[in-house]
Each structure stands twice: as C-alpha cells, then as structure tokens.
Amino acid sequence: MKSAFLGLMAVICACANAGAEPAMKWADETRLGRPYAKDPSVIRFKERYLMYVSLPPFDAKLAPAHAPKGWSIGVVESRDLAHWSKVAELWPEQACDTNGLCAAGAVVLDGRVHLFYQTYGNGPKDAICHAVSKDGVRFVRDARNPVFRPHGAWTSGRAIDADAVAFNGKLLLTFATRDPHMVTQMVGVASADLKSDFGPEAWTQLKDGPVLRPELPWERKCIEAPSVIVHDGKLFMFYAGGYNNEPQQIGVASSADGVTWTRLSDRPLLPNGQPGEWNASESGHPGIFGDADGTTWLFFQGNPDKGKTWLLSKIGIEWKDGRPIVER
Secondary structure (H helix, E strand, O other): OOHHHHHHHHHHHHHHHHOOOOOOOOOOOOOOOOOOOOOEEEEEOEEEEEEEEEOOOOOOOOOOOOOOOOEEEEEEEOOOOOOEEEEEEEEEHHHHHHOOEEEEEEEOOEEEEEEEEEOOOOOHHOOOEEEEEEOOOOOEEOOOOOOOOOOOOOOOOOOOEEEEEEEOEEEEEEEEEEEEOOOOOOEEEEEEEEEOOHHHOOOEEEEOOOOOOOOOOHHHHEEEEEEEEOOOEEEEEEEOOOOOOOOOEEEEEOOOOOOOOOOOOOOEEEEEOOOOOOOOEEEEEEEEEEOOOOOOEEEEEOOOOOOOOEEEEEEEEEEEEEEEOOOO
16 A cells, blocks of 8 residues: 555656746757757766767758757756756768767766766667767767667667666666567666776677566557666666657666666656647657755656657755655
C-alpha cells in the first residue's frame, strides 16, 4: 500500500506541475528563426552551470558560411539555473559525425568534462563518441570515435542518447538502441573502469539484451533518453517513454547495480501538459541534475505544436522515503 500511495503521489504532483508555466524556458533561434533546442544535459563546472543541447540543421536562409548540414551540439551557460546563454557550438570534425552529432551526456571526472554524444543521420550505424574538455567549452575528440555501439541479436547495433554516471568504481554508460527491425527503442548499459581512457576497448556491455524496454501503454514502442543519478547509494533512471510527440512523457526506474531496473510507477512521473499549455505535445528527453547544495532538478524538453518548436525547461525533484517526486 505504501508503494502504491507514493506512486500515486508522484503522479498527482506531476499532474499539478507539468503544464504550469515554468520560470525557465530556453531555446535557440539562430538555426531556424524560431525557438528550437532539444536533449538537455546539465552539469556544474568551475562556478557556473553548463547545459549541452541538440541544435537542428540550419535553415538555408540563416546558415553562415561553411555551416554543417546536420545537427550540432550547443553549449549553454548559466549562473543561476534560470537564465541561459549560448557560448559555443560543436560542429562535425570527424568522418563519423559528418552527417551530424547531438544528444550529449556530460559528466565531470577529475576536473575535466567528458562528453558522450551520438552521431546522427546514419540510421543503424549511429554510435556513441567521446570528447574531453578542460573548460567545458572547447573539446578534444577521441581520434578513434565512435567508442561504443551495442552488439547481440537483440539490437540493430545503433547507440544514441548516451548518459554517463560514476558508480562503484566504474563509469556506467546508458544508451538507447533499437531492435534489428528499427521499430522498438530500448535502453542498454555498458561500463568502463574509471581509470580507463573510455576508448573503444574500455567498454563492456553488461547485458546481452535491454535493461529496460517499453511495456506500459504510455511507453508505446519507445523507451529512450536515459538519465541516471545516484541517490543514497542507489541508481535512479529518468527515461522518456513514447516517441516524439506521441506524446513523449517521463518515467523513472531504480536499480542497485545498473543492470536490473524496477519502475517506480506504472504512470509517468512527468506527463505532457494539457491542450493549450506550453508542453501539450510532450514533456520529454529528461536530463537529471544534482546540484552541490543537495537540490535535484529535472531538465526536459517540451512543445505545444507537434515539434515545430522545442523549448527546454526544468522542474524541482524532491526525495521522499528514498523516492523522487515532482515538487509541488
């Protein structure tokens, strides 16, 4: 009864907050001439916050000289988690990301920012790449990129939506992949020693199969965008259920080892908004962030127009009896 009650409270809190006009909404307008940014990943680094976001291909009328043809990664900074400004963009540099790069997952290790991001535009051949930075803005990419793609009869070999978290002496890499028919999106996990260089030889796939796959009606045929945080020695994965605008909504699962995951509710933790609200089409692609002061923020993307625009926002997460709920 207690577990069911907490799950119900999570849904009640989410419904009370999901569609309310948030204090923070941010998007880039330089690419399309309208607000558009996706896939937030937030860190605190050297007295400022950095958010890594996906930026769409340029509209031909707005493209500067030598503009990339595909997606890129934007670097956005803030001092207060409310006001953000773009400070840099990461454009294609290697053969593997010629068609685009996006959906970065950032983690701070030993005073450097490690970025795990995907190539984009290559279908089942998209994979995870790695880059490192001393300032969080200028990155050196691994010459061996991509560094990880999954294997086995269960997967097409594609890897996207990377997220990395340090846990028990390892770096856990969660990622999304599709089945061999490229229909169903699922989450897998790999690990590397924290003392490794995170190159192609460093990674061990921890399960010959998904660690989370769509099972609930609202998840439809897609679970993607895993974002993991460690709380009281336990792992919590915030994930997106449903493909873009179906609507996509955010759920949460927990694990003691990163391989076996249990959903905390059969309902979304953060659903999409009601008709007319800013996130009516979805609340998706979570980026969970734990600040130095102990507060937890769930960053996510939303839109009211089936993807003509995309905006990024955040909502507070409280921890009650070891479980996350959306702040009232």
